[in-house]
Amino acid sequence: MTIWQIVIAGSIAVLAIKFAGYLVPVSVLSRQAPARIADLLTVALLAALIAVQTLGDGQAVVVDARVPAVLVAAVLFWLKVPFIVVVLAAAVVAAGIRALS
Amino acid sequence: MTSTGDSHDDNVERRNQRLAVRSGIAVGLATAAYGISFGALSVAAGLSIAQTCFMSLVMFSGGSQFALVGVLATGGVASGPAAIAGATLLGVRNGIYGIRTSPFIGRGWWKRTAAAWVTIDESTAVGLAQPTQRSRRTGFWVTGLAVFIGWNLTTLLGALIGDAIGDTRTYGLDAAAAAAFVGLLWPRLKHLQPIVVAVLAAVVAACVTPVLVPGLPVLVAALVAVLVGWFNWFGRAADVAPEAEPSS
Numbered sequence: 001m002t003i004w005q006i007v008i009a010g011s012i013a014v015l016a017i018k019f020a021g022y023l024v025p026v027s028v029l030s031r032q033a034p035a036r037i038a039d040l041l042t043v044a045l046l047a048a049l050i051a052v053q054t055l056g057d058g059q060a061v062v063v064d065a066r067v068p069a070v071l072v073a074a075v076l077f078w079l080k081v082p083f084i085v086v087v088l089a090a091a092v093v094a095a096g097i098r099a100l101s
Numbered sequence: 102m103t104s105t106g107d108s109h110d111d112n113v114e115r116r117n118q119r120l121a122v123r124s125g126i127a128v129g130l131a132t133a134a135y136g137i138s139f140g141a142l143s144v145a146a147g148l149s150i151a152q153t154c155f156m157s158l159v160m161f162s163g164g165s166q167f168a169l170v171g172v173l174a175t176g177g178v179a180s181g182p183a184a185i186a187g188a189t190l191l192g193v194r195n196g197i198y199g200i201r202t203s204p205f206i207g208r209g210w211w212k213r214t215a216a217a218w219v220t221i222d223e224s225t226a227v228g229l230a231q232p233t234q235r236s237r238r239t240g241f242w243v244t245g246l247a248v249f250i251g252w253n254l255t256t257l258l259g260a261l262i263g264d265a266i267g268d269t270r271t272y273g274l275d276a277a278a279a280a281a282f283v284g285l286l287w288p289r290l291k292h293l294q295p296i297v298v299a300v301l302a303a304v305v306a307a308c309v310t311p312v313l314v315p316g317l318p319v320l321v322a323a324l325v326a327v328l329v330g331w332f333n334w335f336g337r338a339a340d341v342a343p344e345a346e347p348s349s
Contacts, residue, residue: 001181003173007152010169010185011160014192018217021199022206029200037330038197039289040298041323045191046164047299048287048306048322049171053279056175056310056318059332069276072284077287084134090280094273 065097114235121231121240128223129247132163136252138281139166140259141266145274146174150260157256162221162247164285165191168319171278176315183316190323198225205237219245245315301325 029035054070055061069090076086136157143153148170156166165188172184200218205228206216219242228241266272290296302322309318329335 003148003152003178006169006173006178006181006184007148007156008159010165010188011156011288014160014162014195015218017189017192017196018199018220019214021196021220022203022213022217024196024200024203026200029197033331033333035197036333036336037327038194040295040326040330041190042164042194042288042326043295043298044302044323044326045187045319046282046289047333048319049187050167050279050282050286051135051306051312051322052175052315052318053117053171053275053282053302053308055307056315058135058175058315059311059313061307061310063151065273066276069273070188070279073280073283074287077284081279082131082134083284084138085349086284087135087138087277087280091273091277094276095271096273098271098273 065094065101068097069094114233115212117231117233117236118239121227121236122243124230125224125240125243126247128244132223133251133255135163135281135284137162137259137262138277139170140256140261141263142167142259142274142278142281143170143256144260144263145278146170146277147177148173148191150257150325153260154253154257157253160188160192161218161252162195163193163252164222165189167278167281167285171282172316172319174275174278180314180316183314183320187316187319190320194222195220198222199226202228202241203280205234206241207238216241216245219232219249221245221248223248292337293297294329294333294337297325297335298329302327 050070054066055063072093073086073090076089081089134331135238139157140153144150144165148156154206156169160166167189169184169188172187176183199217202216202220202225203213206213224241224245227244228237231237231240250262286299290299302325305325306318306322309321313321
């Protein structure tokens with residue numbers, strides 16, 4: 001696959017789900033399992049992405065400058081620091097550790 | 102009904118409308134700010150500026166966009182199918198949002214198409230938080246359009262910045278990507294059930310990383326959500342009760 005094909009296929013799939021929601025009657029949500037699984041799906045995917053982005057290097061699991069950067073980010077989010085500031089802070093921590101080591 | 106009663110209702114409704122517009126614009130500005138990080142990270146993952154902007158225009162769902170470029174960044178083009186699947190699964194919640202917002206959007210093919218396009222976390226949350234049908238509509242549309250315009254402009258800006266700085270590891274952009282996911286996850290960890298799912302999913306993803314091709318660990322970890330959600334393990338009692346009642 002080329003990057004364009006991946007980008008277009010992914011975009012159309014995500015957009016199609018949005019359209020599908022508008023075709024489904026609201027009574028479907030009277031059963032709770034589908035809504036609950038959708039909520040938890042978001043949580044599981046984001047958590048898994050954090051693990052892979054923080055520890056993954058191809059198929060290897062490594063501990064490097066990203067780990068302290070993500071821990072700093074978690075503390076800053078907990079302190080309710082704005083998103084963009086936290087993301088920048090994480091980048092600065094990782095870049096700083098790499099520059100010093 | 103007296104005329105004073107009418108004007109009182111009018112005043113209340115006008116106030117509702119004003120509050121809906123105000124919170125929509127505030128949320129729009131806050132969300133637009135992190136379009137910069139998406140733009141920069143996307144270019145760092147190997148996408149062109151055009152591909153990056155295409156995603157913000159058509160996919161238009163922050164979590165899915167970060168997921169697609171995140172998987173491509175670790176696995177390259179070979180992980181394309183997993184990247185598409187990850188982004189799609191993260192977009193499933195938008196479908197659920199659409200079921201909830203569709204009743205107050207009203208009829209009309211064009212209106213519903215546009216509404217579906219801008220159905221995301223923010224527009225749904227602001228819309229559903231308003232007290233009346235009219236202010237719900239206003240809150241939804243103002244937020245959706247404010248985020249759409251802001252997100253696309255800042256994506257372009259971020260992509261241009263990412264393109265200009267080049268080597269991304271030196272600047273810690275790989276850590277910034279992980280931090281961005283922490284920020285998207287954080288507001289969702291308010292109860293025991295999502296916290297347990299988050300911890301298990303992260304552990305599963307890390308454990309299977311050495312044995313699966315990049316991209317797949319994230320999808321395998323999603324099974325945790327299906328299992329816990331289906332059986333409602335670690336759920337609150339309130340989540341179970343309505344199912345026990347006969348539905349009419």
